[in-house]
Amino acid sequence: MLKIRRIAIDTHPENTAFLLRKGxxxxxxxxxxxxxxxxxxxxxxxxxxxAIADDLELLGPGxxxxxxxxxxxxxxxxxxxxxxxxxxxPQSLEYVRRKIDGDTLDDTEIRAIIGDIACxxxxxxxxxxFLVACAxxxxxxxxxxxxxxxxxxxxxxxxxxPVVVDKHCIGGIPGNRTSMxxxxxxxxxxxxxxxxxxxxxxxxxxxxxxxxxxxxxDLSEAELQAVVEQENAVLAWGGxxxxxxxxxxxxxxxxxxxxxxxxxxxxxILSKKLAAGSTHLVIDIPVGPSAKVRSExxxxxxxxxxxxxxxxxxxxLDVVMTDGSQPVGRGIGPVLEARDVMAVLRxxxxxxxxxxxxxxxxxxxVLEFDPELKGGAxxxxxxxxxxxxxxxxxxxxxxxxxxxxxxxxxxxxxQHHIGSPVNGTIxxxxxxxxxxxARLAGAPMDKGAGIxxxxxxxxxxxxxxxxYRIHAESQAGLAFxxxxxxxxxGYTVAP
Amino acid sequence: MLKIRRIAIDTHPENTAFLLRKGxxxxxxxxxxxxxxxxxxxxxxxxxxxAIADDLELLGPGxxxxxxxxxxxxxxxxxxxxxxxxxxxPQSLEYVRRKIDGDTLDDTEIRAIIGDIACxxxxxxxxxxFLVACAxxxxxxxxxxxxxxxxxxxxxxxxxxPVVVDKHCIGGIPGNRTSMxxxxxxxxxxxxxxxxxxxxxxxxxxxxxxxxxxxxxDLSEAELQAVVEQENAVLAWGGxxxxxxxxxxxxxxxxxxxxxxxxxxxxxILSKKLAAGSTHLVIDIPVGPSAKVRSExxxxxxxxxxxxxxxxxxxxLDVVMTDGSQPVGRGIGPVLEARDVMAVLRxxxxxxxxxxxxxxxxxxxVLEFDPELKGGAxxxxxxxxxxxxxxxxxxxxxxxxxxxxxxxxxxxxxQHHIGSPVNGTIxxxxxxxxxxxARLAGAPMDKGAGIxxxxxxxxxxxxxxxxYRIHAESQAGLAFxxxxxxxxxGYTVAP
Numbered sequence: 001m002l003k004i005r006r007i008a009i010d011t012h013p014e015n016t017a018f019l020l021r022k023g024x025x026x027x028x029x030x031x032x033x034x035x036x037x038x039x040x041x042x043x044x045x046x047x048x049x050x051a052i053a054d055d056l057e058l059l060g061p062g063x064x065x066x067x068x069x070x071x072x073x074x075x076x077x078x079x080x081x082x083x084x085x086x087x088x089x090p091q092s093l094e095y096v097r098r099k100i101d102g103d104t105l106d107d108t109e110i111r112a113i114i115g116d117i118a119c120x121x122x123x124x125x126x127x128x129x130f131l132v133a134c135a136x137x138x139x140x141x142x143x144x145x146x147x148x149x150x151x152x153x154x155x156x157x158x159x160x161x162p163v164v165v166d167k168h169c170i171g172g173i174p175g176n177r178t179s180m181x182x183x184x185x186x187x188x189x190x191x192x193x194x195x196x197x198x199x200x201x202x203x204x205x206x207x208x209x210x211x212x213x214x215x216x217x218d219l220s221e222a223e224l225q226a227v228v229e230q231e232n233a234v235l236a237w238g239g240x241x242x243x244x245x246x247x248x249x250x251x252x253x254x255x256x257x258x259x260x261x262x263x264x265x266x267x268x269i270l271s272k273k274l275a276a277g278s279t280h281l282v283i284d285i286p287v288g289p290s291a292k293v294r295s296e297x298x299x300x301x302x303x304x305x306x307x308x309x310x311x312x313x314x315x316x317l318d319v320v321m322t323d324g325s326q327p328v329g330r331g332i333g334p335v336l337e338a339r340d341v342m343a344v345l346r347x348x349x350x351x352x353x354x355x356x357x358x359x360x361x362x363x364x365x366v367l368e369f370d371p372e373l374k375g376g377a378x379x380x381x382x383x384x385x386x387x388x389x390x391x392x393x394x395x396x397x398x399x400x401x402x403x404x405x406x407x408x409x410x411x412x413x414x415q416h417h418i419g420s421p422v423n424g425t426i427x428x429x430x431x432x433x434x435x436x437x438a439r440l441a442g443a444p445m446d447k448g449a450g451i452x453x454x455x456x457x458x459x460x461x462x463x464x465x466x467x468y469r470i471h472a473e474s475q476a477g478l479a480f481x482x483x484x485x486x487x488x489x490g491y492t493v494a495p
Numbered sequence: 496m497l498k499i500r501r502i503a504i505d506t507h508p509e510n511t512a513f514l515l516r517k518g519x520x521x522x523x524x525x526x527x528x529x530x531x532x533x534x535x536x537x538x539x540x541x542x543x544x545x546a547i548a549d550d551l552e553l554l555g556p557g558x559x560x561x562x563x564x565x566x567x568x569x570x571x572x573x574x575x576x577x578x579x580x581x582x583x584x585p586q587s588l589e590y591v592r593r594k595i596d597g598d599t600l601d602d603t604e605i606r607a608i609i610g611d612i613a614c615x616x617x618x619x620x621x622x623x624x625f626l627v628a629c630a631x632x633x634x635x636x637x638x639x640x641x642x643x644x645x646x647x648x649x650x651x652x653x654x655x656x657p658v659v660v661d662k663h664c665i666g667g668i669p670g671n672r673t674s675m676x677x678x679x680x681x682x683x684x685x686x687x688x689x690x691x692x693x694x695x696x697x698x699x700x701x702x703x704x705x706x707x708x709x710x711x712x713d714l715s716e717a718e719l720q721a722v723v724e725q726e727n728a729v730l731a732w733g734g735x736x737x738x739x740x741x742x743x744x745x746x747x748x749x750x751x752x753x754x755x756x757x758x759x760x761x762x763x764i765l766s767k768k769l770a771a772g773s774t775h776l777v778i779d780i781p782v783g784p785s786a787k788v789r790s791e792x793x794x795x796x797x798x799x800x801x802x803x804x805x806x807x808x809x810x811x812l813d814v815v816m817t818d819g820s821q822p823v824g825r826g827i828g829p830v831l832e833a834r835d836v837m838a839v840l841r842x843x844x845x846x847x848x849x850x851x852x853x854x855x856x857x858x859x860x861v862l863e864f865d866p867e868l869k870g871g872a873x874x875x876x877x878x879x880x881x882x883x884x885x886x887x888x889x890x891x892x893x894x895x896x897x898x899x900x901x902x903x904x905x906x907x908x909x910q911h912h913i914g915s916p917v918n919g920t921i922x923x924x925x926x927x928x929x930x931x932x933a934r935l936a937g938a939p940m941d942k943g944a945g946i947x948x949x950x951x952x953x954x955x956x957x958x959x960x961x962x963y964r965i966h967a968e969s970q971a972g973l974a975f976x977x978x979x980x981x982x983x984x985g986y987t988v989a990p
Contacts, residue, residue, distance in 0.1 A: 008550035009513065016546075018504065036751075051511075051562075055503035057552070067546075085975070086935070089751075097753060100630050125623040129752050132627040135595050256531075256584075257624050258592060440581070480580070 001081040004041070004074075007058065007065040013252045015048035015073060015120060017084075018058065018065030036087040036123060039064065041076045047087045047121050073120060090116040093126060099133040107145040114149045118246035127253040131264065138263045140308060146263070147309050150271035154245040155221065157277040159228070161192040164277050165369050167362055168269055169284035170302075171203065172292040174435045175329040175453070178284070179207045180235060180341040181359035181386070184395035186366050187233035188385045193366070194228045196238030196276055201255050204438035204450055205334045208237035213338035213447055216403035227401045235398060243275040244268075260292065262302045266309050273315065280316045280369040282362060286324025290431040293324070318365055322358060326429040326457045329355035333443035333450015335409045336471065345392040354456070360386065412441070412448035412471035414478040418485045420461040424495040429457055433490030437470065441481035446473040449481075467491050496576040499536075499569075502553065502560040508747050510543035510568060510615060512579075513553065513560030531582040531618060534559065536571045542582045542616050568615065585611040588621060594628040602640040609644040613741035622748040626759065633758045635803060641758070642804050645766035649740040650716065652772040654723070656687040659772050660864050662857055663764055664779035665797075666698065667787040669930045670824040670948070673779070674702045675730060675836045676854035676881070679890035681861050682728035683880045688861070689723045691733030691771055696750050699933035699945055700829045703732035708833035708942055711898035722896045730893060738770040739763075755787060757797045761804050768810065775811045775864040777857060781819025785926040788819070813860055817853060821924040821952045824850035828938035828945015830904045831966065840887040849951070855881065907936070907943035907966035909973040913980045915956040919990040924952055928985030932965065936976035941968040944976075962986050 007018055017039060036047050048070045053059045064082060066074060076082070092112035095105055105113075113130060116122055122130070134142075167182055179195055186193045197207035197217075208217050217237040219227070224241065227234040239248070247268050254264060273281055283306055285299050286292070293299045303319040310317040329340040329352040343351035344359065363386075364379030373381060385391045434451060442449030452469045455461055470485060472478035502513055512534060531542050543565045548554045559577060561569060571577070587607035590600055600608075608625060611617055617625070629637075662677055674690055681688045692702035692712075703712050712732040714722065719736065722729040734743070742763045749759060768776055778801055780794050781787070788794045798814040805812040824835040824847040838846035839854065858881075859873030868876060880886045929946060937944030947964045950956055965980060967973035 008548060008553070010516070010547040010549065012547070021505070052505040052507070053503060054505065054563075058503070068549075093753075100627050100754070102631070123751075124618070124620040125748060125752065128620040128623045129627045129754075132595050132624045133631070136597070136628070136631045253620060256618075257620065258588075259595070259624075 001083055002062060002064040004071070004076055004078050004080050004082060005059060005063045005065050006071045006078050007067050010068040012069060013249070014124065015046055015070035016051055016067040017048040017070055018051050018053045018067070020056070020059050020061055020063070021052050021054050037084050038087040039070070039074060039082050039084050041074065041080050041082040044074055044076060046070060046074045049123065090121045092116045096126065096130045096133065100129065102137070104139050105142060110142060110145040111149045114146065114246045115153060117249050118153045120249070124253050127250065128257055131250065131254060131257065131259050134263065135259055135261050138261070140305070143263045143267055143305070144309055144312055147267040147270050148313060150244045150246045150267055151274035151313070154275060155242045156275055157194065157221070157241065157243070159192060159194065159277045163279055163369060164192045164194065165280045165366050166193060166195060166273055166276065166278040167282040167284065167366050168273065169286065170265060170269070170292055173286045173324050173431055174204060174327040174332040174438065175337060175340070175355070176286065176327070176358070177207065177210055177329065177337045177341055178355065178359040178362050180211060180395075181344050181355070181391070182363040182366060183233050183235055184345065184391040184398065185359075185363040185382050185385045187231055187398070188390040188394040189367055189370070189381060190232060191367070191370055192228065193233040194224065194276065195234060196236050196241065196243065198238055200444045201251060204332050204435050204443035205337055206444065207235070209334045209444040209447070210337045210341070211235045212237070213334045213409050214405055215399040216405070219402065227398070231394065231397050231401055233394070233398060234402070236402070238272065238276070244271040247271055262305055265302070266305050270306070270309055270313065270315065274313060278315065281310070281318070282365045283317060283319045284322055284362060285319060286322045288324030288326070288431070289428070291324030296321070316369070320362065320365055324431070327431060327434055327453060328358060330453045331450060332434060332438045332453065333441070333471065334447040335411050336450045336452055345386070345395050347387060347389070409447050411450070411452070412446060412473040412477075414472040414475060416470045416478055416482050417466035418468055418470065418489050419464045420467050420491070420493050421463065422493055422495045423461070423463045424493040425460050426455055426457050426467070426491060427494040428492040429453075430490040433488055437481045437485045437490065440477070440484055441470050441472040442474065442477035446477060448473050449477055461493060496578055497557060497559040499566070499571055499573050499575050499577060500554060500558045500560050501566045501573050502562050505563040507564060508744070509619065510541055510565035511546055511562040512543040512565055513546050513548045513562070515551070515554050515556055515558070516547050516549050518556035532579050533582040534565070534569060534577050534579050536569065536575050536577040539569055539571060541565060541569045544618065585616045587611045591621065591625045591628065595624065597632070599634050600637060605637060605640040606644045609641065609741045610648060612744050613648045615744070619748050622745065623752055626745065626749060626752065626754050629758065630754055630756050633756070635800070638758045638762055638800070639804055639807055642762040642765050642769075643808060645739045645741045645762055646769035646808075649770060650737045651770055652689065652716070652736065652738070654687060654689065654772045658774055658864060659687045659689065660775045660861050661688060661690060661768055661771065661773040662777040662779065662861050663768065664781065665760060665764070665787055668781045668819050668926055669699060669822040669827040669933065670832060670835070670850070671781065671822070671853075672702065672705055672824065672832045672836055673850065673854040673857050675706060675890075676839050676850070676886070677858040677861060678728050678730055679840065679886040679893065680854075680858040680877050680880045682726055682893070683885040683889040684862055684865070684876065685727060686862070686865055687723065688728040689719065689771065690729060691731050691736065691738060693733055695939045696746060699827050699930050699938035700832055701939065702730070704829045704939040704942070705832045705836070706730045707732070708829045708904050709900055710894040711900070714897065722893070726889065726892050726896055728889070728893060729897065731897070733767065733771070739766040742766055757800055760797070761800050765801070765804055765808065765810065769808060773810065776805070776813070777860045778812060778814045779817055779857060780814060781817045783819030783821070783926070784923070786819030791816070811864070815857065815860055819926070822926060822929055822948060823853060825948045826945060827929060827933045827948065828936070828966065829942040830906050831945045831947055840881070840890050842882060842884070904942050906945070906947070907941065907968040907972075909967040909970055911965045911973055911977050912961040913963055913965065913984050914959045915962055915986070915988050916958065917988055917990045918956070918958045919988040920955050921950055921952050921962070921986060922989040923987040924948075925985040928983055932976045932980045932985065935972070935979055936965050936967040937969065937972035941972060943968050944972055956988060
């Protein structure tokens with residue numbers, strides 16, 4: 001038996017355990033060669049990767065160190081006794097091997113795999129193997145089983161209203177922060193729209209990151225229910241309520257491997273919405289040369305997959321294809337995006353017209369889930385709610401109920417302008433490059449970091465005139481971003 | 496700039512760096528989300544996975560901790576200044592993504608991938624993605640490029656003799672320690688046979704582990720050359736001489752994922768032999784229900800792939816299919832296997848007949864690479880060299896030159912017998928189960944741990960009579976092994 005010692009090392013997302021090289025009666029290296037050990041205590045056990053310590057200050061003989069993740073997930077106190085053994089690989093890895101060999105898996109097998117993944121029994125390597133095997137071939141039936149299983153594992157939000165609406169964009173377009181405008185419009189109309197969003201993983205900001213500039217988004221399930229009861233809606237971070245936790249684990253491997261198949265995307269999005277209790281959903285698919293979906297043909301294939309899976313799971317779906325040829329709005333990064341969103345809600349003259357227009361269109365589609373609204377009347381109703389200030393009032397109530405941020409955040413004070421290399425017209429803006437520059441500047445962790453786009457496609461600029469301004473909260477962030485921007489600005493200016 | 500601090504934590508096989516959560520002017524969590532960072536100093540750089548430390552005793556602000564692997568691979572002293580940045584993913588990952596999408600890769604692309612893998616630029620997850628994509632489909636041309644590239648990266652041993660022979664078994668059969676008998680026979684005959692072997696990764700012993708019971712196997716390239724010059728042969732560990740290092744990295748991921756495709760196997764074996772300077776090679780493919788190859792049809796497919804790749808790379812090959820239906824010899828585990836090998840070389844009456852027979856057959860095939868020997872004369876010559884004691888004398892010279900182990904090792908003193916459940920005849924012995932029990936007992940790290948098989952297939956046993964004896968060097972090892980053996984003995988006894 002070994003005694004638990006908590007080690008203040010965070011190896012997100014993996015469980016790591018630490019064992020002294022010598023003096024345990026165990027051969028630590030032999031365990032390490034097997035990559036994973038099972039740590040079992042009173043009535044809890046976890047799998048962990050083993051690191052070997054040679055430092056007696058970190059760890060004594062007879063002790064097993066647990067990194068932050070492992071300590072939290074095992075849930076036993078320091079000093080508790082545990083035993084270790086070679087981890088028996090999860091049974092479901094046999095199914096992954098069959099998938100690698102080209103087999104199609106049945107519902108039970110997919111359920112077993114996802115169950116083990118959600119409980120952190122797979123290493124990133126094993127998850128990657130499953131995802132790559134699926135990327136090779138995945139049947140519609142497998143995608144359906146995957147989506148259903150992911151939705152069923154973790155929390156399930158329940159609502160009393162028979163119609164619970166949501167909207168979701170598949171992502172990839174910087175600045176496309178329409179949810180923060182659509183939600184207050186829909187709430188003002190009276191439909192139930194409990195919107196849970198993710199934080200950015202590889203993009204410069206997620207809806208949760210941007211909303212957090214204005215209000216607390218870290219709500220418990222009870223707090224979330226209370227806000228929705230009073231205001232019809234909420235704009236919260238989904239991470240706290242544990243919806244489709246398998247999705248979060250899969251994403252942590254999909255992102256670095258840049259696996260972005262339609263099957264995984266559909267399963268990811270629809271499982272989260274089902275777990276969140278949505279009944280009616282608008283999906284926004286931006287199409288453009290640097291978007292996730294690059295042609296209308298691809299967009300139609302994706303739409304059909306969304307529709308099939310949603311239909312089989314009892315979800316009413318409306319898929320909208322939108323212009324994904326350039327970023328939306330002006331600001332990229334949490335503070336700059338929040339500024340744009342509030343400018344639209346306040347009906348300011350300088351509010352970005354493209355962001356306003358797109359939000360109104362999407363809000364109109366969501367509003368038409370209301371059986372009372374005549375077909376085609378959604379857009380006009382959205383205009384009315386925005387123009388009259390009712391949407392702004394709804395947003396202000398949401399902010400107040402979630403917990404308004406006391407001291408406003410400002411755009412980062414370290415700034416640099418990127419100028420046009422020639423006199424000419426802006427022909428294209430690359431979404432990927434703009435996103436990467438904003439990230440290098442520090443977004444989304446540094447809320448004020450990002451990019452302010454001063455000109456968009458079709459506008460004329462003079463040589464040397466600023467195309468955009470980089471904001472950062474540190475000299476290092478500004479230097480990182482500037483280095484890439486000066487190499488590749490992301491703008492194509494045609495003389 | 497951050498100052499290097501060496502952290503006594505071994506995260507084999509990955510590079511790990513440690514950064515304090517706060518106070519660096521860096522957002523450690525943001526870097527961690529990207530999984531990998533690039534650490535660059537004066538004229539060296541490495542990629543590493545980032546762990547976040549919250550313990551000021553481990554690490555101060557302005558410092559970056561490097562785990563054992565990272566510290567050694569970067570090669571800079573403690574206190575040296577380095578900068579960190581988001582790791583640019585290796586360019587070759589684009590080719591991996593194309594392979595995932597079903598593309599066939601050309602030689603240049605495979606070369607780029609293997610080059611990056613050999614330099615530890617891929618995470619296990621990324622290596623797994625490449626391997627799984629290859630398991631889906633791999634052309635003969637790709638296998639050829641893979642083998643050639645793997646052989647070219649790392650050290651290349653050079654020999655003056657035009658004929659340099661070797662033999663290799665694809666593995667999977669416990670106790671099949673023929674190399675330690677074949678090598679002295681061939682050396683006594685006068686052919687050059689510089690045998691480098693691996694240590695066991697998932698099996699109870701590799702040739703290097705068993706040879707190490709008798710002699711030092713950790714030879715530098717110069718020492719290895721010197722032994723071969725004097726004795727025609729060597730029985731050394733290959734890990735020190737850095738042959739096909741990409742193979743070692745790939746294997747570290749293949750084993751836990753149990754990816755064992757013929758393409759990877761052929762590339763792994765032939766790349767190591769090419770790098771070792773072999774010109775003539777006997778490949779042993781055991782076929783049996785619990786062996787790696789389970790049918791003659793599969794064995795023929797594997798043989799053809801070996802032959803094609805070897806031919807294209809200028810290697811003369813003789814593929815032998817052998818009985819893989821049960822373990823070979825009696826002992827499983829380093830000390831017990833070494834005992835069997837020496838019993839055969841000493842022509843002891845109680846030497847395991849099956850081990851002796853198989854070694855003679857394989858030695859005969861190797862000897863026939865000698866143009867002087869008439870076809871079919873190899874076996875007789877092998878008999879002569881073994882029976883006359885010339886092979887034993889050659890082995891004793893090898894042991895002396897490599898460095899004889901001073902104090903002999905004994906089988907583990909913690910012992911337990913597993914008895915037959917019925918009166919009957921032994922119908923089958925499962926190679927996997929026997930290997931796992933021997934490993935649980937502590938082999939190969941605990942040299943004396945393992946299994947002594949007291950009866951083999953076809954022998955009659957009485958109820959309760961011992962089928963085999965487990966040896967361990969610790970009470971814990973004996974308990975682990977006994978637990979599995981009492982659940983599943985690995986023996987089928989037909990009443």
